[in-house]
Amino acid sequence: MAAPCRKMASRSFSRLLCYFSSTAVGSGACRRFSVTPIDRATPLGSTAADRATSPWSLMAAVCLQRLPVISADCSPIEQRFKQMLQQMELEKSLVSDHELRLLEDAEKMSRRQAADYDSDEEDRGDQEIMMTQDLEDTWEQRLKNFHPAPRVRADVDEDLSSAQRCLADSLVLLAEQQVGAEKLWLLPQAAWQEGETLRQTAERALDSVTAAGVKATFLGNAPCGVYKYKLPKAARTEGSVGRKVFFFKAILADGAPGSAPTAPLLWVKKSELQEYLKPAYMTKVDRFILNL
Amino acid sequence: MSSVVSRCIFGVLSRQAATSRLFLGECNPAVQSPWFSPVATLKTSAPLRAEPKKKKKVDPRRELMVRERLKKKLKKLERVPPEFIPIEDFITPAKCLDETRVRIPPTLSFEESESRALLLKEWSRYKQEQHMAEVEAIELALEAQKEALEELKMESEELYRAALTPDPLLLPFTHEGPAYTPPIPNYDAPDGKAIVGSSQHGHRVAAVLSGEAVRKAPGHRIKRMETQQYLSLQKKPGKQPVALQTFRILRLHRWQLPTHSD
Numbered sequence: 001m002a003a004p005c006r007k008m009a010s011r012s013f014s015r016l017l018c019y020f021s022s023t024a025v026g027s028g029a030c031r032r033f034s035v036t037p038i039d040r041a042t043p044l045g046s047t048a049a050d051r052a053t054s055p056w057s058l059m060a061a062v063c064l065q066r067l068p069v070i071s072a073d074c075s076p077i078e079q080r081f082k083q084m085l086q087q088m089e090l091e092k093s094l095v096s097d098h099e100l101r102l103l104e105d106a107e108k109m110s111r112r113q114a115a116d117y118d119s120d121e122e123d124r125g126d127q128e129i130m131m132t133q134d135l136e137d138t139w140e141q142r143l144k145n146f147h148p149a150p151r152v153r154a155d156v157d158e159d160l161s162s163a164q165r166c167l168a169d170s171l172v173l174l175a176e177q178q179v180g181a182e183k184l185w186l187l188p189q190a191a192w193q194e195g196e197t198l199r200q201t202a203e204r205a206l207d208s209v210t211a212a213g214v215k216a217t218f219l220g221n222a223p224c225g226v227y228k229y230k231l232p233k234a235a236r237t238e239g240s241v242g243r244k245v246f247f248f249k250a251i252l253a254d255g256a257p258g259s260a261p262t263a264p265l266l267w268v269k270k271s272e273l274q275e276y277l278k279p280a281y282m283t284k285v286d287r288f289i290l291n292l
Numbered sequence: 293m294s295s296v297v298s299r300c301i302f303g304v305l306s307r308q309a310a311t312s313r314l315f316l317g318e319c320n321p322a323v324q325s326p327w328f329s330p331v332a333t334l335k336t337s338a339p340l341r342a343e344p345k346k347k348k349k350v351d352p353r354r355e356l357m358v359r360e361r362l363k364k365k366l367k368k369l370e371r372v373p374p375e376f377i378p379i380e381d382f383i384t385p386a387k388c389l390d391e392t393r394v395r396i397p398p399t400l401s402f403e404e405s406e407s408r409a410l411l412l413k414e415w416s417r418y419k420q421e422q423h424m425a426e427v428e429a430i431e432l433a434l435e436a437q438k439e440a441l442e443e444l445k446m447e448s449e450e451l452y453r454a455a456l457t458p459d460p461l462l463l464p465f466t467h468e469g470p471a472y473t474p475p476i477p478n479y480d481a482p483d484g485k486a487i488v489g490s491s492q493h494g495h496r497v498a499a500v501l502s503g504e505a506v507r508k509a510p511g512h513r514i515k516r517m518e519t520q521q522y523l524s525l526q527k528k529p530g531k532q533p534v535a536l537q538t539f540r541i542l543r544l545h546r547w548q549l550p551t552h553s554d
Binding site for chain 2: 091247
């Protein structure tokens with residue numbers, strides 16, 4: 001009687017402490033606050049007790065995003081505004097050196113073609129060899145000689161498993177995983193094990209699904225979303241009534257993927273997510289995937 | 293005859309004594325003996341006899357005085373406040389005030405000006421919608437995160453605390469933003485020229501910050517830092533003659549420095 005009471009008291013007290021400290025400034029305060037003699041008395045015991053009583057089994061999933069590589073095309077209103085703005089800026093500006101040279105050259109040409117042209121007056125030893133128009137032509141030529149990579153490649157865009165598709169949008173990684181009896185498309189997830197944080201679980205999930213060379217930066221230790229679901233009655237046990245999946249955000253670093261992935265993967269835009277995810281899952285995931 | 297002999301002997305004796313005295317180095321030039329002429333005394337001067345020169349007491353004091361005077365001059369000149377390096381962006385260059393560069397503003401028709409005004413309004417509406425959508429998206433994401441943290445707290449305190457700890461390895465986080473075209477695979481970019489600190493002051497700022505000596509252009513006052521730097525650079529091992537130091541310092545503090553090649 002006394003032992004469970006003490007445990008309950010300690011748990012509620014530590015929860016109270018955490019509640020107060022979470023409202024304090026910064027999580028550093030929370031960390032310092034939590035090292036109290038009461039907590040020290042039952043460190044692992046409290047976690048085990050928590051986990052034992054809770055009917056939810058924990059899982060962590062990773063929301064890996066490949067950010068846009070090229071700038072998006074302008075929408076019609078953006079294009080119109082851009083043109084108008086350029087026109088207005090040109091009207092308000094001063095004449096540049098290059099334009100002055102063009103005007104001077106034009107004047108010289110017109111003077112030369114005039115009937116009463118005296119070449120001795122105009123011709124000087126320090127005459128420029130290059131006319132301004134020729135300069136412009138050389139620049140144009142140099143620009144034409146440079147071949148940039150194409151912005152849009154239709155064949156790559158259609159290949160859903162390639163990370164190079166739709167370079168103007170941000171893509172999310174989906175993996176087909178066995179959940180219960182069926183195979184579903186969802187964000188790569190893994191079950192939480194004792195002794196690791198949820199972020200480590202998410203990292204493990206990513207490593208299990210992708211190839212070895214994939215580099216991702218996880219954005220912090222905190223989850224960005226949660227999805228909890230109850231298992232069908234047949235699969236429910238004493239320990240787990242349902243599952244809570246915590247999502248962690250990661251950004252794909254630039255680099256070659258290397259070897260082929262271990263599981264079937266998809267890189268999809270936010271608009272295409274609906275076709276692959278279940279509706280309840282989709283509503284939760286939709287909130288934290290930003291398409292800005 | 294005996295007096296002559298005695299005189300001769302005396303003379304010989306005295307000469308011998310004189311010569312012996314000469315050899316012993318006890319010759320007193322003040323003693324005017326008929327056998328020693330002033331020419332002889334010059335030949336017996338200090339370096340020949342290897343005697344250390346007697347230093348006048350005024351000399352070390354004079355050197356100290358000279359050094360103090362130089363230091364005072366330096367301090368007076370250093371007290372002058374250093375001129376500020378002008379911010380070149382704030383000075384309108386003379387090229388822009390040239391009248392030949394003014395464009396003739398075109399006359400806009402009524403329709404054109406109307407369409408511009410309407411487009412501006414449409415644009416502000418578009419941008420406002422975009423901004424509100426962004427704010428809403430961020431709020432949704434924050435709400436999702438709060439919910440996730442609450443659920444985690446209900447599950448396990450330790451994991452909750454671990455989730456709240458900041459990640460020290462995350463920042464500084466860099467990511468190359470989108471360009472107009474995607475990167476060309478295995479592209480070897482050609483080398484270009486970089487003009488660093490092309491302006492006079494740019495050079496000075498860069499040199500002063502890196503601690504190098506700066507060559508002053510004529511007509512400029514020298515700043516305190518540069519004076520000290522110049523003097524510190526001049527410190528060579530061994531003692532330099534005072535006259536040369538004075539010359540160098542005076543050259544530094546002239547208003548117009550002669551330009552000499554480096």
